Structures are given as structure tokens and as C-alpha cells.
Amino acid sequence: MMYDLTPIIGENLAKLRRKKRLSLDKLSELSGISKAMIGQIERGESNPTVNTLWKIASGLRVSFGKLIDANQPATELVRLNDITPITDTDGMTLVPLFSFDNDKGFEIFSIIMAPHSVHEAAGHVGGSEEYVLSFEGDLEITVETETYTLAAGDAIRFKSDQAHTYRNNSDKIAKFQTILYYS
Amino acid sequence: MMYDLTPIIGENLAKLRRKKRLSLDKLSELSGISKAMIGQIERGESNPTVNTLWKIASGLRVSFGKLIDANQPATELVRLNDITPITDTDGMTLVPLFSFDNDKGFEIFSIIMAPHSVHEAAGHVGGSEEYVLSFEGDLEITVETETYTLAAGDAIRFKSDQAHTYRNNSDKIAKFQTILYYS
């Protein structure tokens, strides 16, 4: 979520421009953006507007995406200790493992529910789907009128733009993972 | 080339936000961008920075591309009379039929060469390819050291990051089309 694109754009832009053997002057002429601005963007000192970046992309004869694409590492290890969990007042603790990724369209949480706790979700944004994989304790999920009970190892999928409730009726904590997919 | 993204972004954003049934307030909270700004962007009154638009996209749980994608009409008719041709001093007239499109990666020109004219191209940006379709008169093309002669109906493809020369040796004009592709 807290994510700054400017260094990525800068790197991509500088790399692409050099690859095409263009000087700041030349690219400025091709794109209609001043070379001072292009230089600043390459150094990550400026946060360009979409129109400016669009013109640069066109001048470079490159897709807009090429400039903003993060080109993330093939492997990403997330340490539980490096994550700051979000604990709700109702006893649900949310551990965001992979937060929303722009190109992929989903995010993954690990969730812990205190004994005898209930969490009500009003319903997420339209067209979203929720995948729940239970792996410790018992979990009861109610979607609209229907109620489902999941034991460790069970899984469920439902359209989460409708109201749904998580309930842990047991004396032990319940742990599960959820994958939220947005269409 | 002269292209303003802001009305497109505005339309896309308003449509997506309503589809997900979010108010300006709610989306502001989700994205961390003030609702005043979001409103202005939707009305096309603001040209947001990439970081701002990125945050909005993430808040909306939507890909960045969804906001800037032009969703262009299935069919696009280009009238010759509506185009302003670019005539070079060396007798080459360029008619840009479909100028560079960000997602497609190519552009299409129609070209007319005056009798006994020569056009030298130093070599375009790295990795570009040129497709030439001759359809009136005679055309001679030199790529690096090799020279090719095209009659009406002939075609040629070559990597255009090397120097190349167009030559019309005849007493009549030569007409052809070129497709420029950028990798």
C-alpha cells in the first residue's frame, strides 16, 4: 500500500532511453516534455502526472506499462515477524501476507480469531470473491442466510460482495487463510 | 500524439467507483487520496500524478491499466482529408494514418516520394522493424550496404535501427505504406 513508484519509473525510463540510444535532448524533442523534467523523473526526483508520462512513453515508442512495471523479483519471502498485524476490536487479527497487487488483482491474508469471537463483514466491493482455507481450530462462516462449518483442512469459496460472518465458537483460537480476488 | 488522458481516466474512475458502490468518502479512506481530488479527477479537472492514480487504483482494487485504458471503438475510419501530412525538404511526404499506439506498439504511415528524390534515415530507435509495402511507382531501398528495388505490389521488411535510404529514381511519384514496429 505504502508504495512509491517514482524510483521504479526512473530506473525503467533511464534504462529504456539508453537502450534506444537517445539523449535527454532527443527524447525531449520526441515527447514534447522538457529534458529537465525527463532528467528529474529518471533520478526519481519527480512524481510525474499521467499525461506527462504518457507523452514520454509515446515519444519513446513504448507502452505506458513498461514505465511503471515493477519487474518484481521472481521470489519473495515474507517473514511473519516483519509484518505488523491488524487486530480488530472483535478479536480478529489480520496478517496481510501479500497485499493487493495491481496486476494480479488479489491479496492474501492470514487470519487468527480469538475463542468465541465473531466478525461481521458488510460485504466487500462489487464482484469480489473470497477463498477461505481453514487450518487450525473450527470456523463457522455464514454467507447471507446459509451457514457452513469448516474443520481444519476444509476450504470454501463465496462471492464476498454479499454480507458474511466469521464465527469461532470453540475455546481455542482458529487460524485460516483468505485470498481476496477482485474482478 | 496530442492526446489528453484526463477525460478517459475520469470516466473510467467514475464508472468503476459506482460499479463498486463506493462513495467519494469511502474511496478516499481506502486510497488515502482526498475526496476532493478524486472528484476533480472524475470530472476530468485534474491531471493526477502517477503515485496518486496508483493509490486510487490500489484502493479500488483495480489494475492501474483499467484506469488509463482508452477502451477505443471497434472501428476507426481515417479520412485522408482529415490528416495533415508532413512534407520533408527532400521531397518525402508523410501521411500518419495510425500514429503510435501505446498498447499496440506500432504505427502506420502512407508515404509519397517526389520524382528523383532521396530520403536518408539515420536509423530509428533500437529494436524497431520496418515493413514497406510499395503500391505505386518504383522504389529503391538501401539498408546498410544492400540495395533492393521494389515494383508496385512488392514488399520488404528490415530492422530499421540501421541506416537506410529511400530513393525514387523515376519521373513519376512513388507511393507506399510503412508499418513501424517497436519491440
Add this chain to the structure above:
DNA sequence: CTTTTCTGTGCGCAATAACATACAAAAATA
């Protein structure tokens, strides 16, 4: 009907994007 909440828009201000110009270092030419 009145009050409250929720919707989007207008206003003034601070931060900064984007520009034109000038500058210094390196490369190329002589």
C-alpha cells in the same frame, strides 16, 4: 416537519510538477 447523516462540489493554501534558461563536464572536431 426537523434533524441528522451522506452525497458531491467550491474555495484558499501549500507543495511541487513542468518549463525555459543557463551552466559544467565530457566527447568530438579541428
Add this chain to the structure above:
DNA sequence: TATTTTTGTATGTTATTGCGCACAGAAAAG
């Protein structure tokens, strides 16, 4: 070497992004 050209960076100015706040209409609650 000196001279010119080409490279990228730094400076000062203007235009506008992005913010908080206040506002007016609509919907909901009382």
C-alpha cells in the same frame, strides 16, 4: 592544444496538483 558540440545537471519562475475545510442538496432517521 584549442574549439565546438553534446551530454546531463542546477536554478528560478510559473502553473497546477493535492490538501483541509466549508458548503449545499439529497437521503435517511427521528
